Amino acid sequence: MNESAAGSVPPVLPGKEEAILQAAGRVFGRRGYHGSSIADVAAEAGVATGTIYLYFRRKEDLLIRLFQRSLQEYLESSRPLLAQAAAGEERLTRLVELHLEFFARDPDRARVFQIHLREVAPVLRDGITPTLREYVAIIDEVLRDGQAAGEFDAGLDLRLARHLLFGGLNEVVVSWLHADGRFELRDCAPACAAMLGRAFRRS
Amino acid sequence: MNESAAGSVPPVLPGKEEAILQAAGRVFGRRGYHGSSIADVAAEAGVATGTIYLYFRRKEDLLIRLFQRSLQEYLESSRPLLAQAAAGEERLTRLVELHLEFFARDPDRARVFQIHLREVAPVLRDGITPTLREYVAIIDEVLRDGQAAGEFDAGLDLRLARHLLFGGLNEVVVSWLHADGRFELRDCAPACAAMLGRAFRRS
Amino acid sequence: MNESAAGSVPPVLPGKEEAILQAAGRVFGRRGYHGSSIADVAAEAGVATGTIYLYFRRKEDLLIRLFQRSLQEYLESSRPLLAQAAAGEERLTRLVELHLEFFARDPDRARVFQIHLREVAPVLRDGITPTLREYVAIIDEVLRDGQAAGEFDAGLDLRLARHLLFGGLNEVVVSWLHADGRFELRDCAPACAAMLGRAFRRS
Amino acid sequence: MNESAAGSVPPVLPGKEEAILQAAGRVFGRRGYHGSSIADVAAEAGVATGTIYLYFRRKEDLLIRLFQRSLQEYLESSRPLLAQAAAGEERLTRLVELHLEFFARDPDRARVFQIHLREVAPVLRDGITPTLREYVAIIDEVLRDGQAAGEFDAGLDLRLARHLLFGGLNEVVVSWLHADGRFELRDCAPACAAMLGRAFRRS
DNA sequence: GATGAATGAGGGTTCATTCAT
DNA sequence: CATGAATGAACCCTCATTCAT
Numbered sequence: 001m002n003e004s005a006a007g008s009v010p011p012v013l014p015g016k017e018e019a020i021l022q023a024a025g026r027v028f029g030r031r032g033y034h035g036s037s038i039a040d041v042a043a044e045a046g047v048a049t050g051t052i053y054l055y056f057r058r059k060e061d062l063l064i065r066l067f068q069r070s071l072q073e074y075l076e077s078s079r080p081l082l083a084q085a086a087a088g089e090e091r092l093t094r095l096v097e098l099h100l101e102f103f104a105r106d107p108d109r110a111r112v113f114q115i116h117l118r119e120v121a122p123v124l125r126d127g128i129t130p131t132l133r134e135y136v137a138i139i140d141e142v143l144r145d146g147q148a149a150g151e152f153d154a155g156l157d158l159r160l161a162r163h164l165l166f167g168g169l170n171e172v173v174v175s176w177l178h179a180d181g182r183f184e185l186r187d188c189a190p191a192c193a194a195m196l197g198r199a200f201r202r203s
Numbered sequence: 204m205n206e207s208a209a210g211s212v213p214p215v216l217p218g219k220e221e222a223i224l225q226a227a228g229r230v231f232g233r234r235g236y237h238g239s240s241i242a243d244v245a246a247e248a249g250v251a252t253g254t255i256y257l258y259f260r261r262k263e264d265l266l267i268r269l270f271q272r273s274l275q276e277y278l279e280s281s282r283p284l285l286a287q288a289a290a291g292e293e294r295l296t297r298l299v300e301l302h303l304e305f306f307a308r309d310p311d312r313a314r315v316f317q318i319h320l321r322e323v324a325p326v327l328r329d330g331i332t333p334t335l336r337e338y339v340a341i342i343d344e345v346l347r348d349g350q351a352a353g354e355f356d357a358g359l360d361l362r363l364a365r366h367l368l369f370g371g372l373n374e375v376v377v378s379w380l381h382a383d384g385r386f387e388l389r390d391c392a393p394a395c396a397a398m399l400g401r402a403f404r405r406s
Numbered sequence: 407m408n409e410s411a412a413g414s415v416p417p418v419l420p421g422k423e424e425a426i427l428q429a430a431g432r433v434f435g436r437r438g439y440h441g442s443s444i445a446d447v448a449a450e451a452g453v454a455t456g457t458i459y460l461y462f463r464r465k466e467d468l469l470i471r472l473f474q475r476s477l478q479e480y481l482e483s484s485r486p487l488l489a490q491a492a493a494g495e496e497r498l499t500r501l502v503e504l505h506l507e508f509f510a511r512d513p514d515r516a517r518v519f520q521i522h523l524r525e526v527a528p529v530l531r532d533g534i535t536p537t538l539r540e541y542v543a544i545i546d547e548v549l550r551d552g553q554a555a556g557e558f559d560a561g562l563d564l565r566l567a568r569h570l571l572f573g574g575l576n577e578v579v580v581s582w583l584h585a586d587g588r589f590e591l592r593d594c595a596p597a598c599a600a601m602l603g604r605a606f607r608r609s
Numbered sequence: 610m611n612e613s614a615a616g617s618v619p620p621v622l623p624g625k626e627e628a629i630l631q632a633a634g635r636v637f638g639r640r641g642y643h644g645s646s647i648a649d650v651a652a653e654a655g656v657a658t659g660t661i662y663l664y665f666r667r668k669e670d671l672l673i674r675l676f677q678r679s680l681q682e683y684l685e686s687s688r689p690l691l692a693q694a695a696a697g698e699e700r701l702t703r704l705v706e707l708h709l710e711f712f713a714r715d716p717d718r719a720r721v722f723q724i725h726l727r728e729v730a731p732v733l734r735d736g737i738t739p740t741l742r743e744y745v746a747i748i749d750e751v752l753r754d755g756q757a758a759g760e761f762d763a764g765l766d767l768r769l770a771r772h773l774l775f776g777g778l779n780e781v782v783v784s785w786l787h788a789d790g791r792f793e794l795r796d797c798a799p800a801c802a803a804m805l806g807r808a809f810r811r812s
Numbered sequence: 813g814a815t816g817a818a819t820g821a822g823g824g825t826t827c828a829t830t831c832a833t
Numbered sequence: 834c835a836t837g838a839a840t841g842a843a844c845c846c847t848c849a850t851t852c853a854t
Contacts, residue, residue, distance in 0.1 A: 016834095032322055034237050037827055039837095048836040050830080059828065118321040119235055157394045160375060164398055167374020168367035175366050191360045195367055199402035219817090240844060251819045256846065422838090438728055440643050443823060454840045456826080465824065524727040525641055563800045566781060570804055573780020574773035581772050597766045601773055605808035625813095646848055648816095657815040659851080668849065 017055045020045045021069060024062040029108025033063055033116040063112070063120055064127035070109055071131050074102050075138065082142065088151030092200070093193035095142050096169060100192070103173045104185040114174050139165060143200065152200040165196055220258045223248045224272065227265040232311025236266055236319045266315070266323060267330035273312055274334050277305050278341065285345065291354030295403070296396035298345050299372060303395070306376045307388040317377050342368060346403065355403040368399055423461045426451045427475065430468040435514025439469055439522045469518070469526060470533035476515055477537050480508050481544065488548065494557030498606070499599035501548050502575060506598070509579045510591040520580050545571060549606065558606040571602055626664045629654045630678060633671040638717025642672055642725040672721070672729055673736035679718055680740050683711050684747065691751065697760030701809070702802035704751050705778065709801070712782045713794040723783050748774060752809065761809040774805055 023045035027036045038059055042049045056062050078098045085094040103110035121128060139162045146152035172192060176185045226248035230239045241262055245252045259265050281301045288297040306313035324331060342365045349355035375395060379388045429451035433442045444465055448455045462468050484504045491500040509516035527534060545568045552558035578598060582591045632654035636645045647668055651658045665671050687707045694703040712719035730737060748771045755761035781801060785794045 032325065034322065038829080039827075042837095049828090049838095050836055051834085053829070054834070115325070116322050118317075119237065119319050119323075122235070122318065123238075156398075157391075159378070160391055160394050161398065163374040163378050164367070164371035164395065167377070168371040170374070171366040171370020172363060174370070175362070188360075188363055191363050192367065195359075195364065195402040198404065198406065199398040201401065203401065241846080242844080252845090253820065253847080254818055257817065262845070438732075440728065441732075444825080445823080455824090456841065457839055459825065460838065521730070522728050525643065525725050526728070528641065528724065562804075565784070566797055566800050567804065569780040569784055570773070570777035570801065573783070574777040577772040577776020577779070578769060580776070581768070594766075594769055597769050598773065601765075601770065601808040604810065604812065605804040607807065609807065647850080648848075651816095658817095658849090659815055660813085662850070663813070 016045075016047065016051070020047065020052060020055055021062070021066055025066055025070075025106075025112060026108050028063065028066070028116055029111040033112075033120055060120065060124055060127075063117065064124050066112060067117060067128055068131045070113070071135060074098075075134055078102075079138070082138070087142075087145035087149040089146070089193070089197040089201075091142050092146060092197055093189070095139065095165075096193040096196065097186070097189045099169050100173065100185050100189050103176075107177065110173055110177055114170055114177065136162065146200065151202065153202045156200060161200055164199065168192070168196070219248075219250065219254070223250065223255060223258055224265070224269055228269055228273075228309075228315060229311050231266065231269070231319055232314040236315075236323055263323070263327055263330070266320065267327055269315060270320060270331055271334045273316070274338065277301075278337055282341070285341070290345075290348035290352040292349070292396070292400040292404075294345050295349060295400055296392070298342070298368075299396040299399065300389070300392045302372050303376065303388050303392050306379075310380065313376055313380055317373055317380065339365065349403065354405065356405045359403055364403055367402065371395070371399070422451075422453065422457070426453065426458060426461055427468070427472055431472055431476075431512075431518060432514050434469065434472070434522055435517040439518075439526055466526070466530055466533070469523065470530055472518060473523060473534055474537045476519070477541060480504075481540055484544070488544070493548075493551035493555040495552070495599070495603040495607075497548050498552060498603055499595070501545070501571075502599040502602065503592070503595045505575050506579065506591050506595050509582075513583065516579055516583055520576055520583065542568065552606065557608065559608045562606060567606055570605065574598070574602070625654075625656065625660070629656065629661060629664055630671070630675055634675055634679075634715075634721060635717050637672065637675070637725055638720040642721075642729055669729065669733055669736075672726065673733050675721060676726060676737055677740045679722070680744060683707075684743055687747070691747070696751075696754035696758040698755070698802070698806040698810075700751050701755060701806055702798070704748070704774075705802040705805065706795070706798045708778050709782065709794050709798050712785075716786065719782055719786055723779055723786065745771065755809065760811065762811045765809060770809055773808065777801070777805070 020041065024036075024041045027041050027044050030036075031040065038052055039049050041062065042052055045052075052062075056065065078095075081098060082091055082094055085091040103113070117128075140158055143152060143156065143158055143161055143165075147154050147156065169192060172188050173185065176183065176188075223244065227239075227244045230244050230247050233239075234243065241255055242252050244265065245255050248255075255265075259268065281298075284301060285294055285297055288294040306316070320331075343361055346355060346359065346361055346364055346368075350357050350359065372395060375391050376388065379386065379391075426447065430442075430447045433447050433450045436442075437446065444458055445455050447468065448458050451458075458468075462471065484501075487504060488497055488500055491497040509519070523534075546564055549558060549562065549564055549567055549571075553560050553562065575598060578594055579591065582589065582594075629650065633645075633650045636649050636653050639645075640649065647661055648658050650671065651661055654661075661671075665674065687704075690707060691700055691703055694700040712722070726737075749767055752761060752765065752767055752770055752774075756763050756765065778801060781797050782794065785792065785797075
């Protein structure tokens with residue numbers, strides 16, 4: 001009835017699984033993972049409760065797949081854009097911009113990633129870590145390339161630097177969610193990038 | 204039965220309310236807020252379920268009070284120690300040390316603060332924000348005093364700087380929790396402080 | 407799913423909602439509203455606890471709907487029978503007969519209406535009053551028509567007369583319930599009607 | 610500490626048991642029997658929860674004793690007043706007046722008797738029936754004396770007549786409670802007595 | 813007698829998950 | 834594939850009752 005031949009036109013044309021995932025993103029974003037029922041998601045997706053279980057084994061899977069799909073999409077689109085920027089601060093700046101842009105584009109996603117995913121994460125470790133590790137690798141690469149280019153301090157503890165970058169930016173995102181539209185997330189990129197650039201810079 | 208003659212050192216001396224709070228800290232830390240039942244907490248505290256409700260009105264209150272008590276304790280002990288350090292990087296270093304030390308001392312607390320409190324936070328906003336705001340004020344003061352002392356950049360966006368500091372350090376804590384004892388959290392302080400110092404430094 | 411081809415006689419044909427309602431009638435009648443648990447009702451209806459909540463939002467609703475359904479059924483069947491009787495004492499007698507017959511037919515219902523509904527009533531006021539008001543209107547009409555026909559005293563305080571009629575008959579029902587089958591409720595109709603007729607009669 | 614030698618001054622000087630009973634009357638009247646907790650009653654009485662159990666074995670006992678005390682008081686004060694009135698309609702009128710006056714004087718008591726006592730009644734049968742039977746005897750006597758005096762119909766079914774009287778008046782009381790002060794209960798006595806008088810009168 | 817902290821069974825309600833249609 | 838009624842375990846919370854002080 002739907003799904004159908006996707007033909008050439010790129011990604012969209014939901015398909016029921018995609019529709020459910022998007023519905024879950026909206027519902028979890030609004031009410032939180034624990035505050036949402038499968039029935040809520042089904043209603044938002046316009047399908048029956050049971051239908052969810054044709055595509056997802058457990059409620060958790062909705063969260064895991066939501067995370068995976070979103071992050072993979074992000075990683076794929078980011079990689080070429082990052083490569084275009086010169087190694088070092090320029091590329092770091094690009095990374096910061098992309099990271100913030102990713103969440104600015106979809107507040108519900110931001111809420112799920114930054115807020116609701118956290119408590120559940122320990123349980124879902126296996127579903128989440130592999131995908132996350134890819135992003136970790138990218139960040140580390142940006143930092144290492146910056147070192148190789150002579151812009152970043154060679155003595156940097158890469159793991160700590162990455163946490164600072166990742167955690168710092170995410171906190172900015174969270175503050176933006178709490179601020180509820182009172183400032184533009186994208187506008188924070190330059191100042192964030194500047195501070196992080198100095199943090200990593202060769203002294 | 205409990206309480207009893209305290210001898211000299213005043214501080215601990217459970218008392219049932221304190222015992223319950225500590226039990227909640229351990230249980231929530233282990234299984235998460237949503238994964239723990241009031242019965243779990245009661246069992247851990249060695250009291251009956253109903254007893255919890257003699258001291259706490261709702262399950263949420265356990266989390267709120269746990270947060271408030273912990274953070275307030277931390278704030279009170281930190282303030283004098285911070286004041287002893289010279290404004291600027293030295294004091295920033297002290298702040299980083301205290302922050303990490305706070306969580307290093309009690310992994311269960313770290314889990315509750317860094318992981319489980321997040322999703323619930325939106326609901327508990329009123330119980331949490333006021334206390335948190337005090338910490339925010341302290342961080343801001345460290346940054347401002349550093350500016351006044353001529354060590355930190357006067358043009359710094361304080362809000363963003365604070366998020367970087369706070370979010371960055373917390374991510375280090377989370378990574379430490381995930382690492383499950385494979386490194387010493389306190390050891391991260393120097394490198395973190397160094398990076399943050401450079402990030403805020405006058406160029 | 408059930409319901410099925412009814413053949414000719416339309417009326418019963420449970421349906422799960424109806425089955426639950428009937429079960430609730432029996433259970434409440436036996437143990438009282440406060441003495442019955444949802445689990446009791448579910449067991450009596452042969453369904454799972456959760457199933458009750460597919461058809462009724464709260465425990466109260468069982469009582470309200472039980473009341474409404476019963477009384478409406480009664481009102482609909484009574485109206486034409488009342489209209490057939492001549493205004494005045496004849497119609498009053500018919501009313502008394504119908505009222506007593508209504509409870510005589512189903513002691514559990516009588517217990518719920520006369521005994522268990524009372525305490526709960528204040529809380530359920532909104533659910534009960536509208537339906538009850540219809541019966542009030544019918545009684546008043548019987549009295550007024552009797553006045554118009556010149557049989558009942560024109561100076562009658564209709565409200566008080568109605569309370570006497572309604573409360574008096576209900577007390578007879580209650581006494582019958584307490585007597586536990588030691589007399590036939592229907593047999594009380596003539597004497598009751600006679601007394602009430604005299605009470606309202608033009609002197 | 611209290612209770613003490615009552616000396617001559619009549620009934621009052623509460624005493625703790627009396628104070629608790631009065632508190633229970635107010636609390637049950639306001640929130641209903643099932644809506645009130647022992648703690649509520651204790652708070653209203655200004656004693657500790659446990660104290661209740663020094664005077665009353667179970668929660669039910671509060672209700673039973675409340676009923677017994679109230680009704681006995683009423684019976685004792687009514688008997689002489691009834692005796693003063695001439696047998697027949699005059700005494701019936703007096704009975705109606707006393708009955709309504711009894712409830713008009715204390716709406717909380719009216720609520721407990723007319724509303725909250727009902728559902729609980731079946732369980733409390735043994736505690737309530739004996740006392741109630743005394744009132745039944747009084748009513749029957751009024752009716753029988755009226756028959757003997759030649760005013761009331763000798764063929765009257767006494768039991769039914771009593772139910773009509775008792776239930777009818779109680780319904781008037783209930784309607785007064787629901788009306789929440791919009792009319793004066795005592796004012797209903799004449800019309801009620803008139804109707805009942807006609808109902809029982811020799812034709 | 814009086815207290816009130818403590819108990820723990822019990823009840824209403826929700827919701828992830830299943831399965832007959 | 835899709836449905837959505839049905840399930841029943843689980844959980845929060847209340848409260849009558851007890852008992853050590």
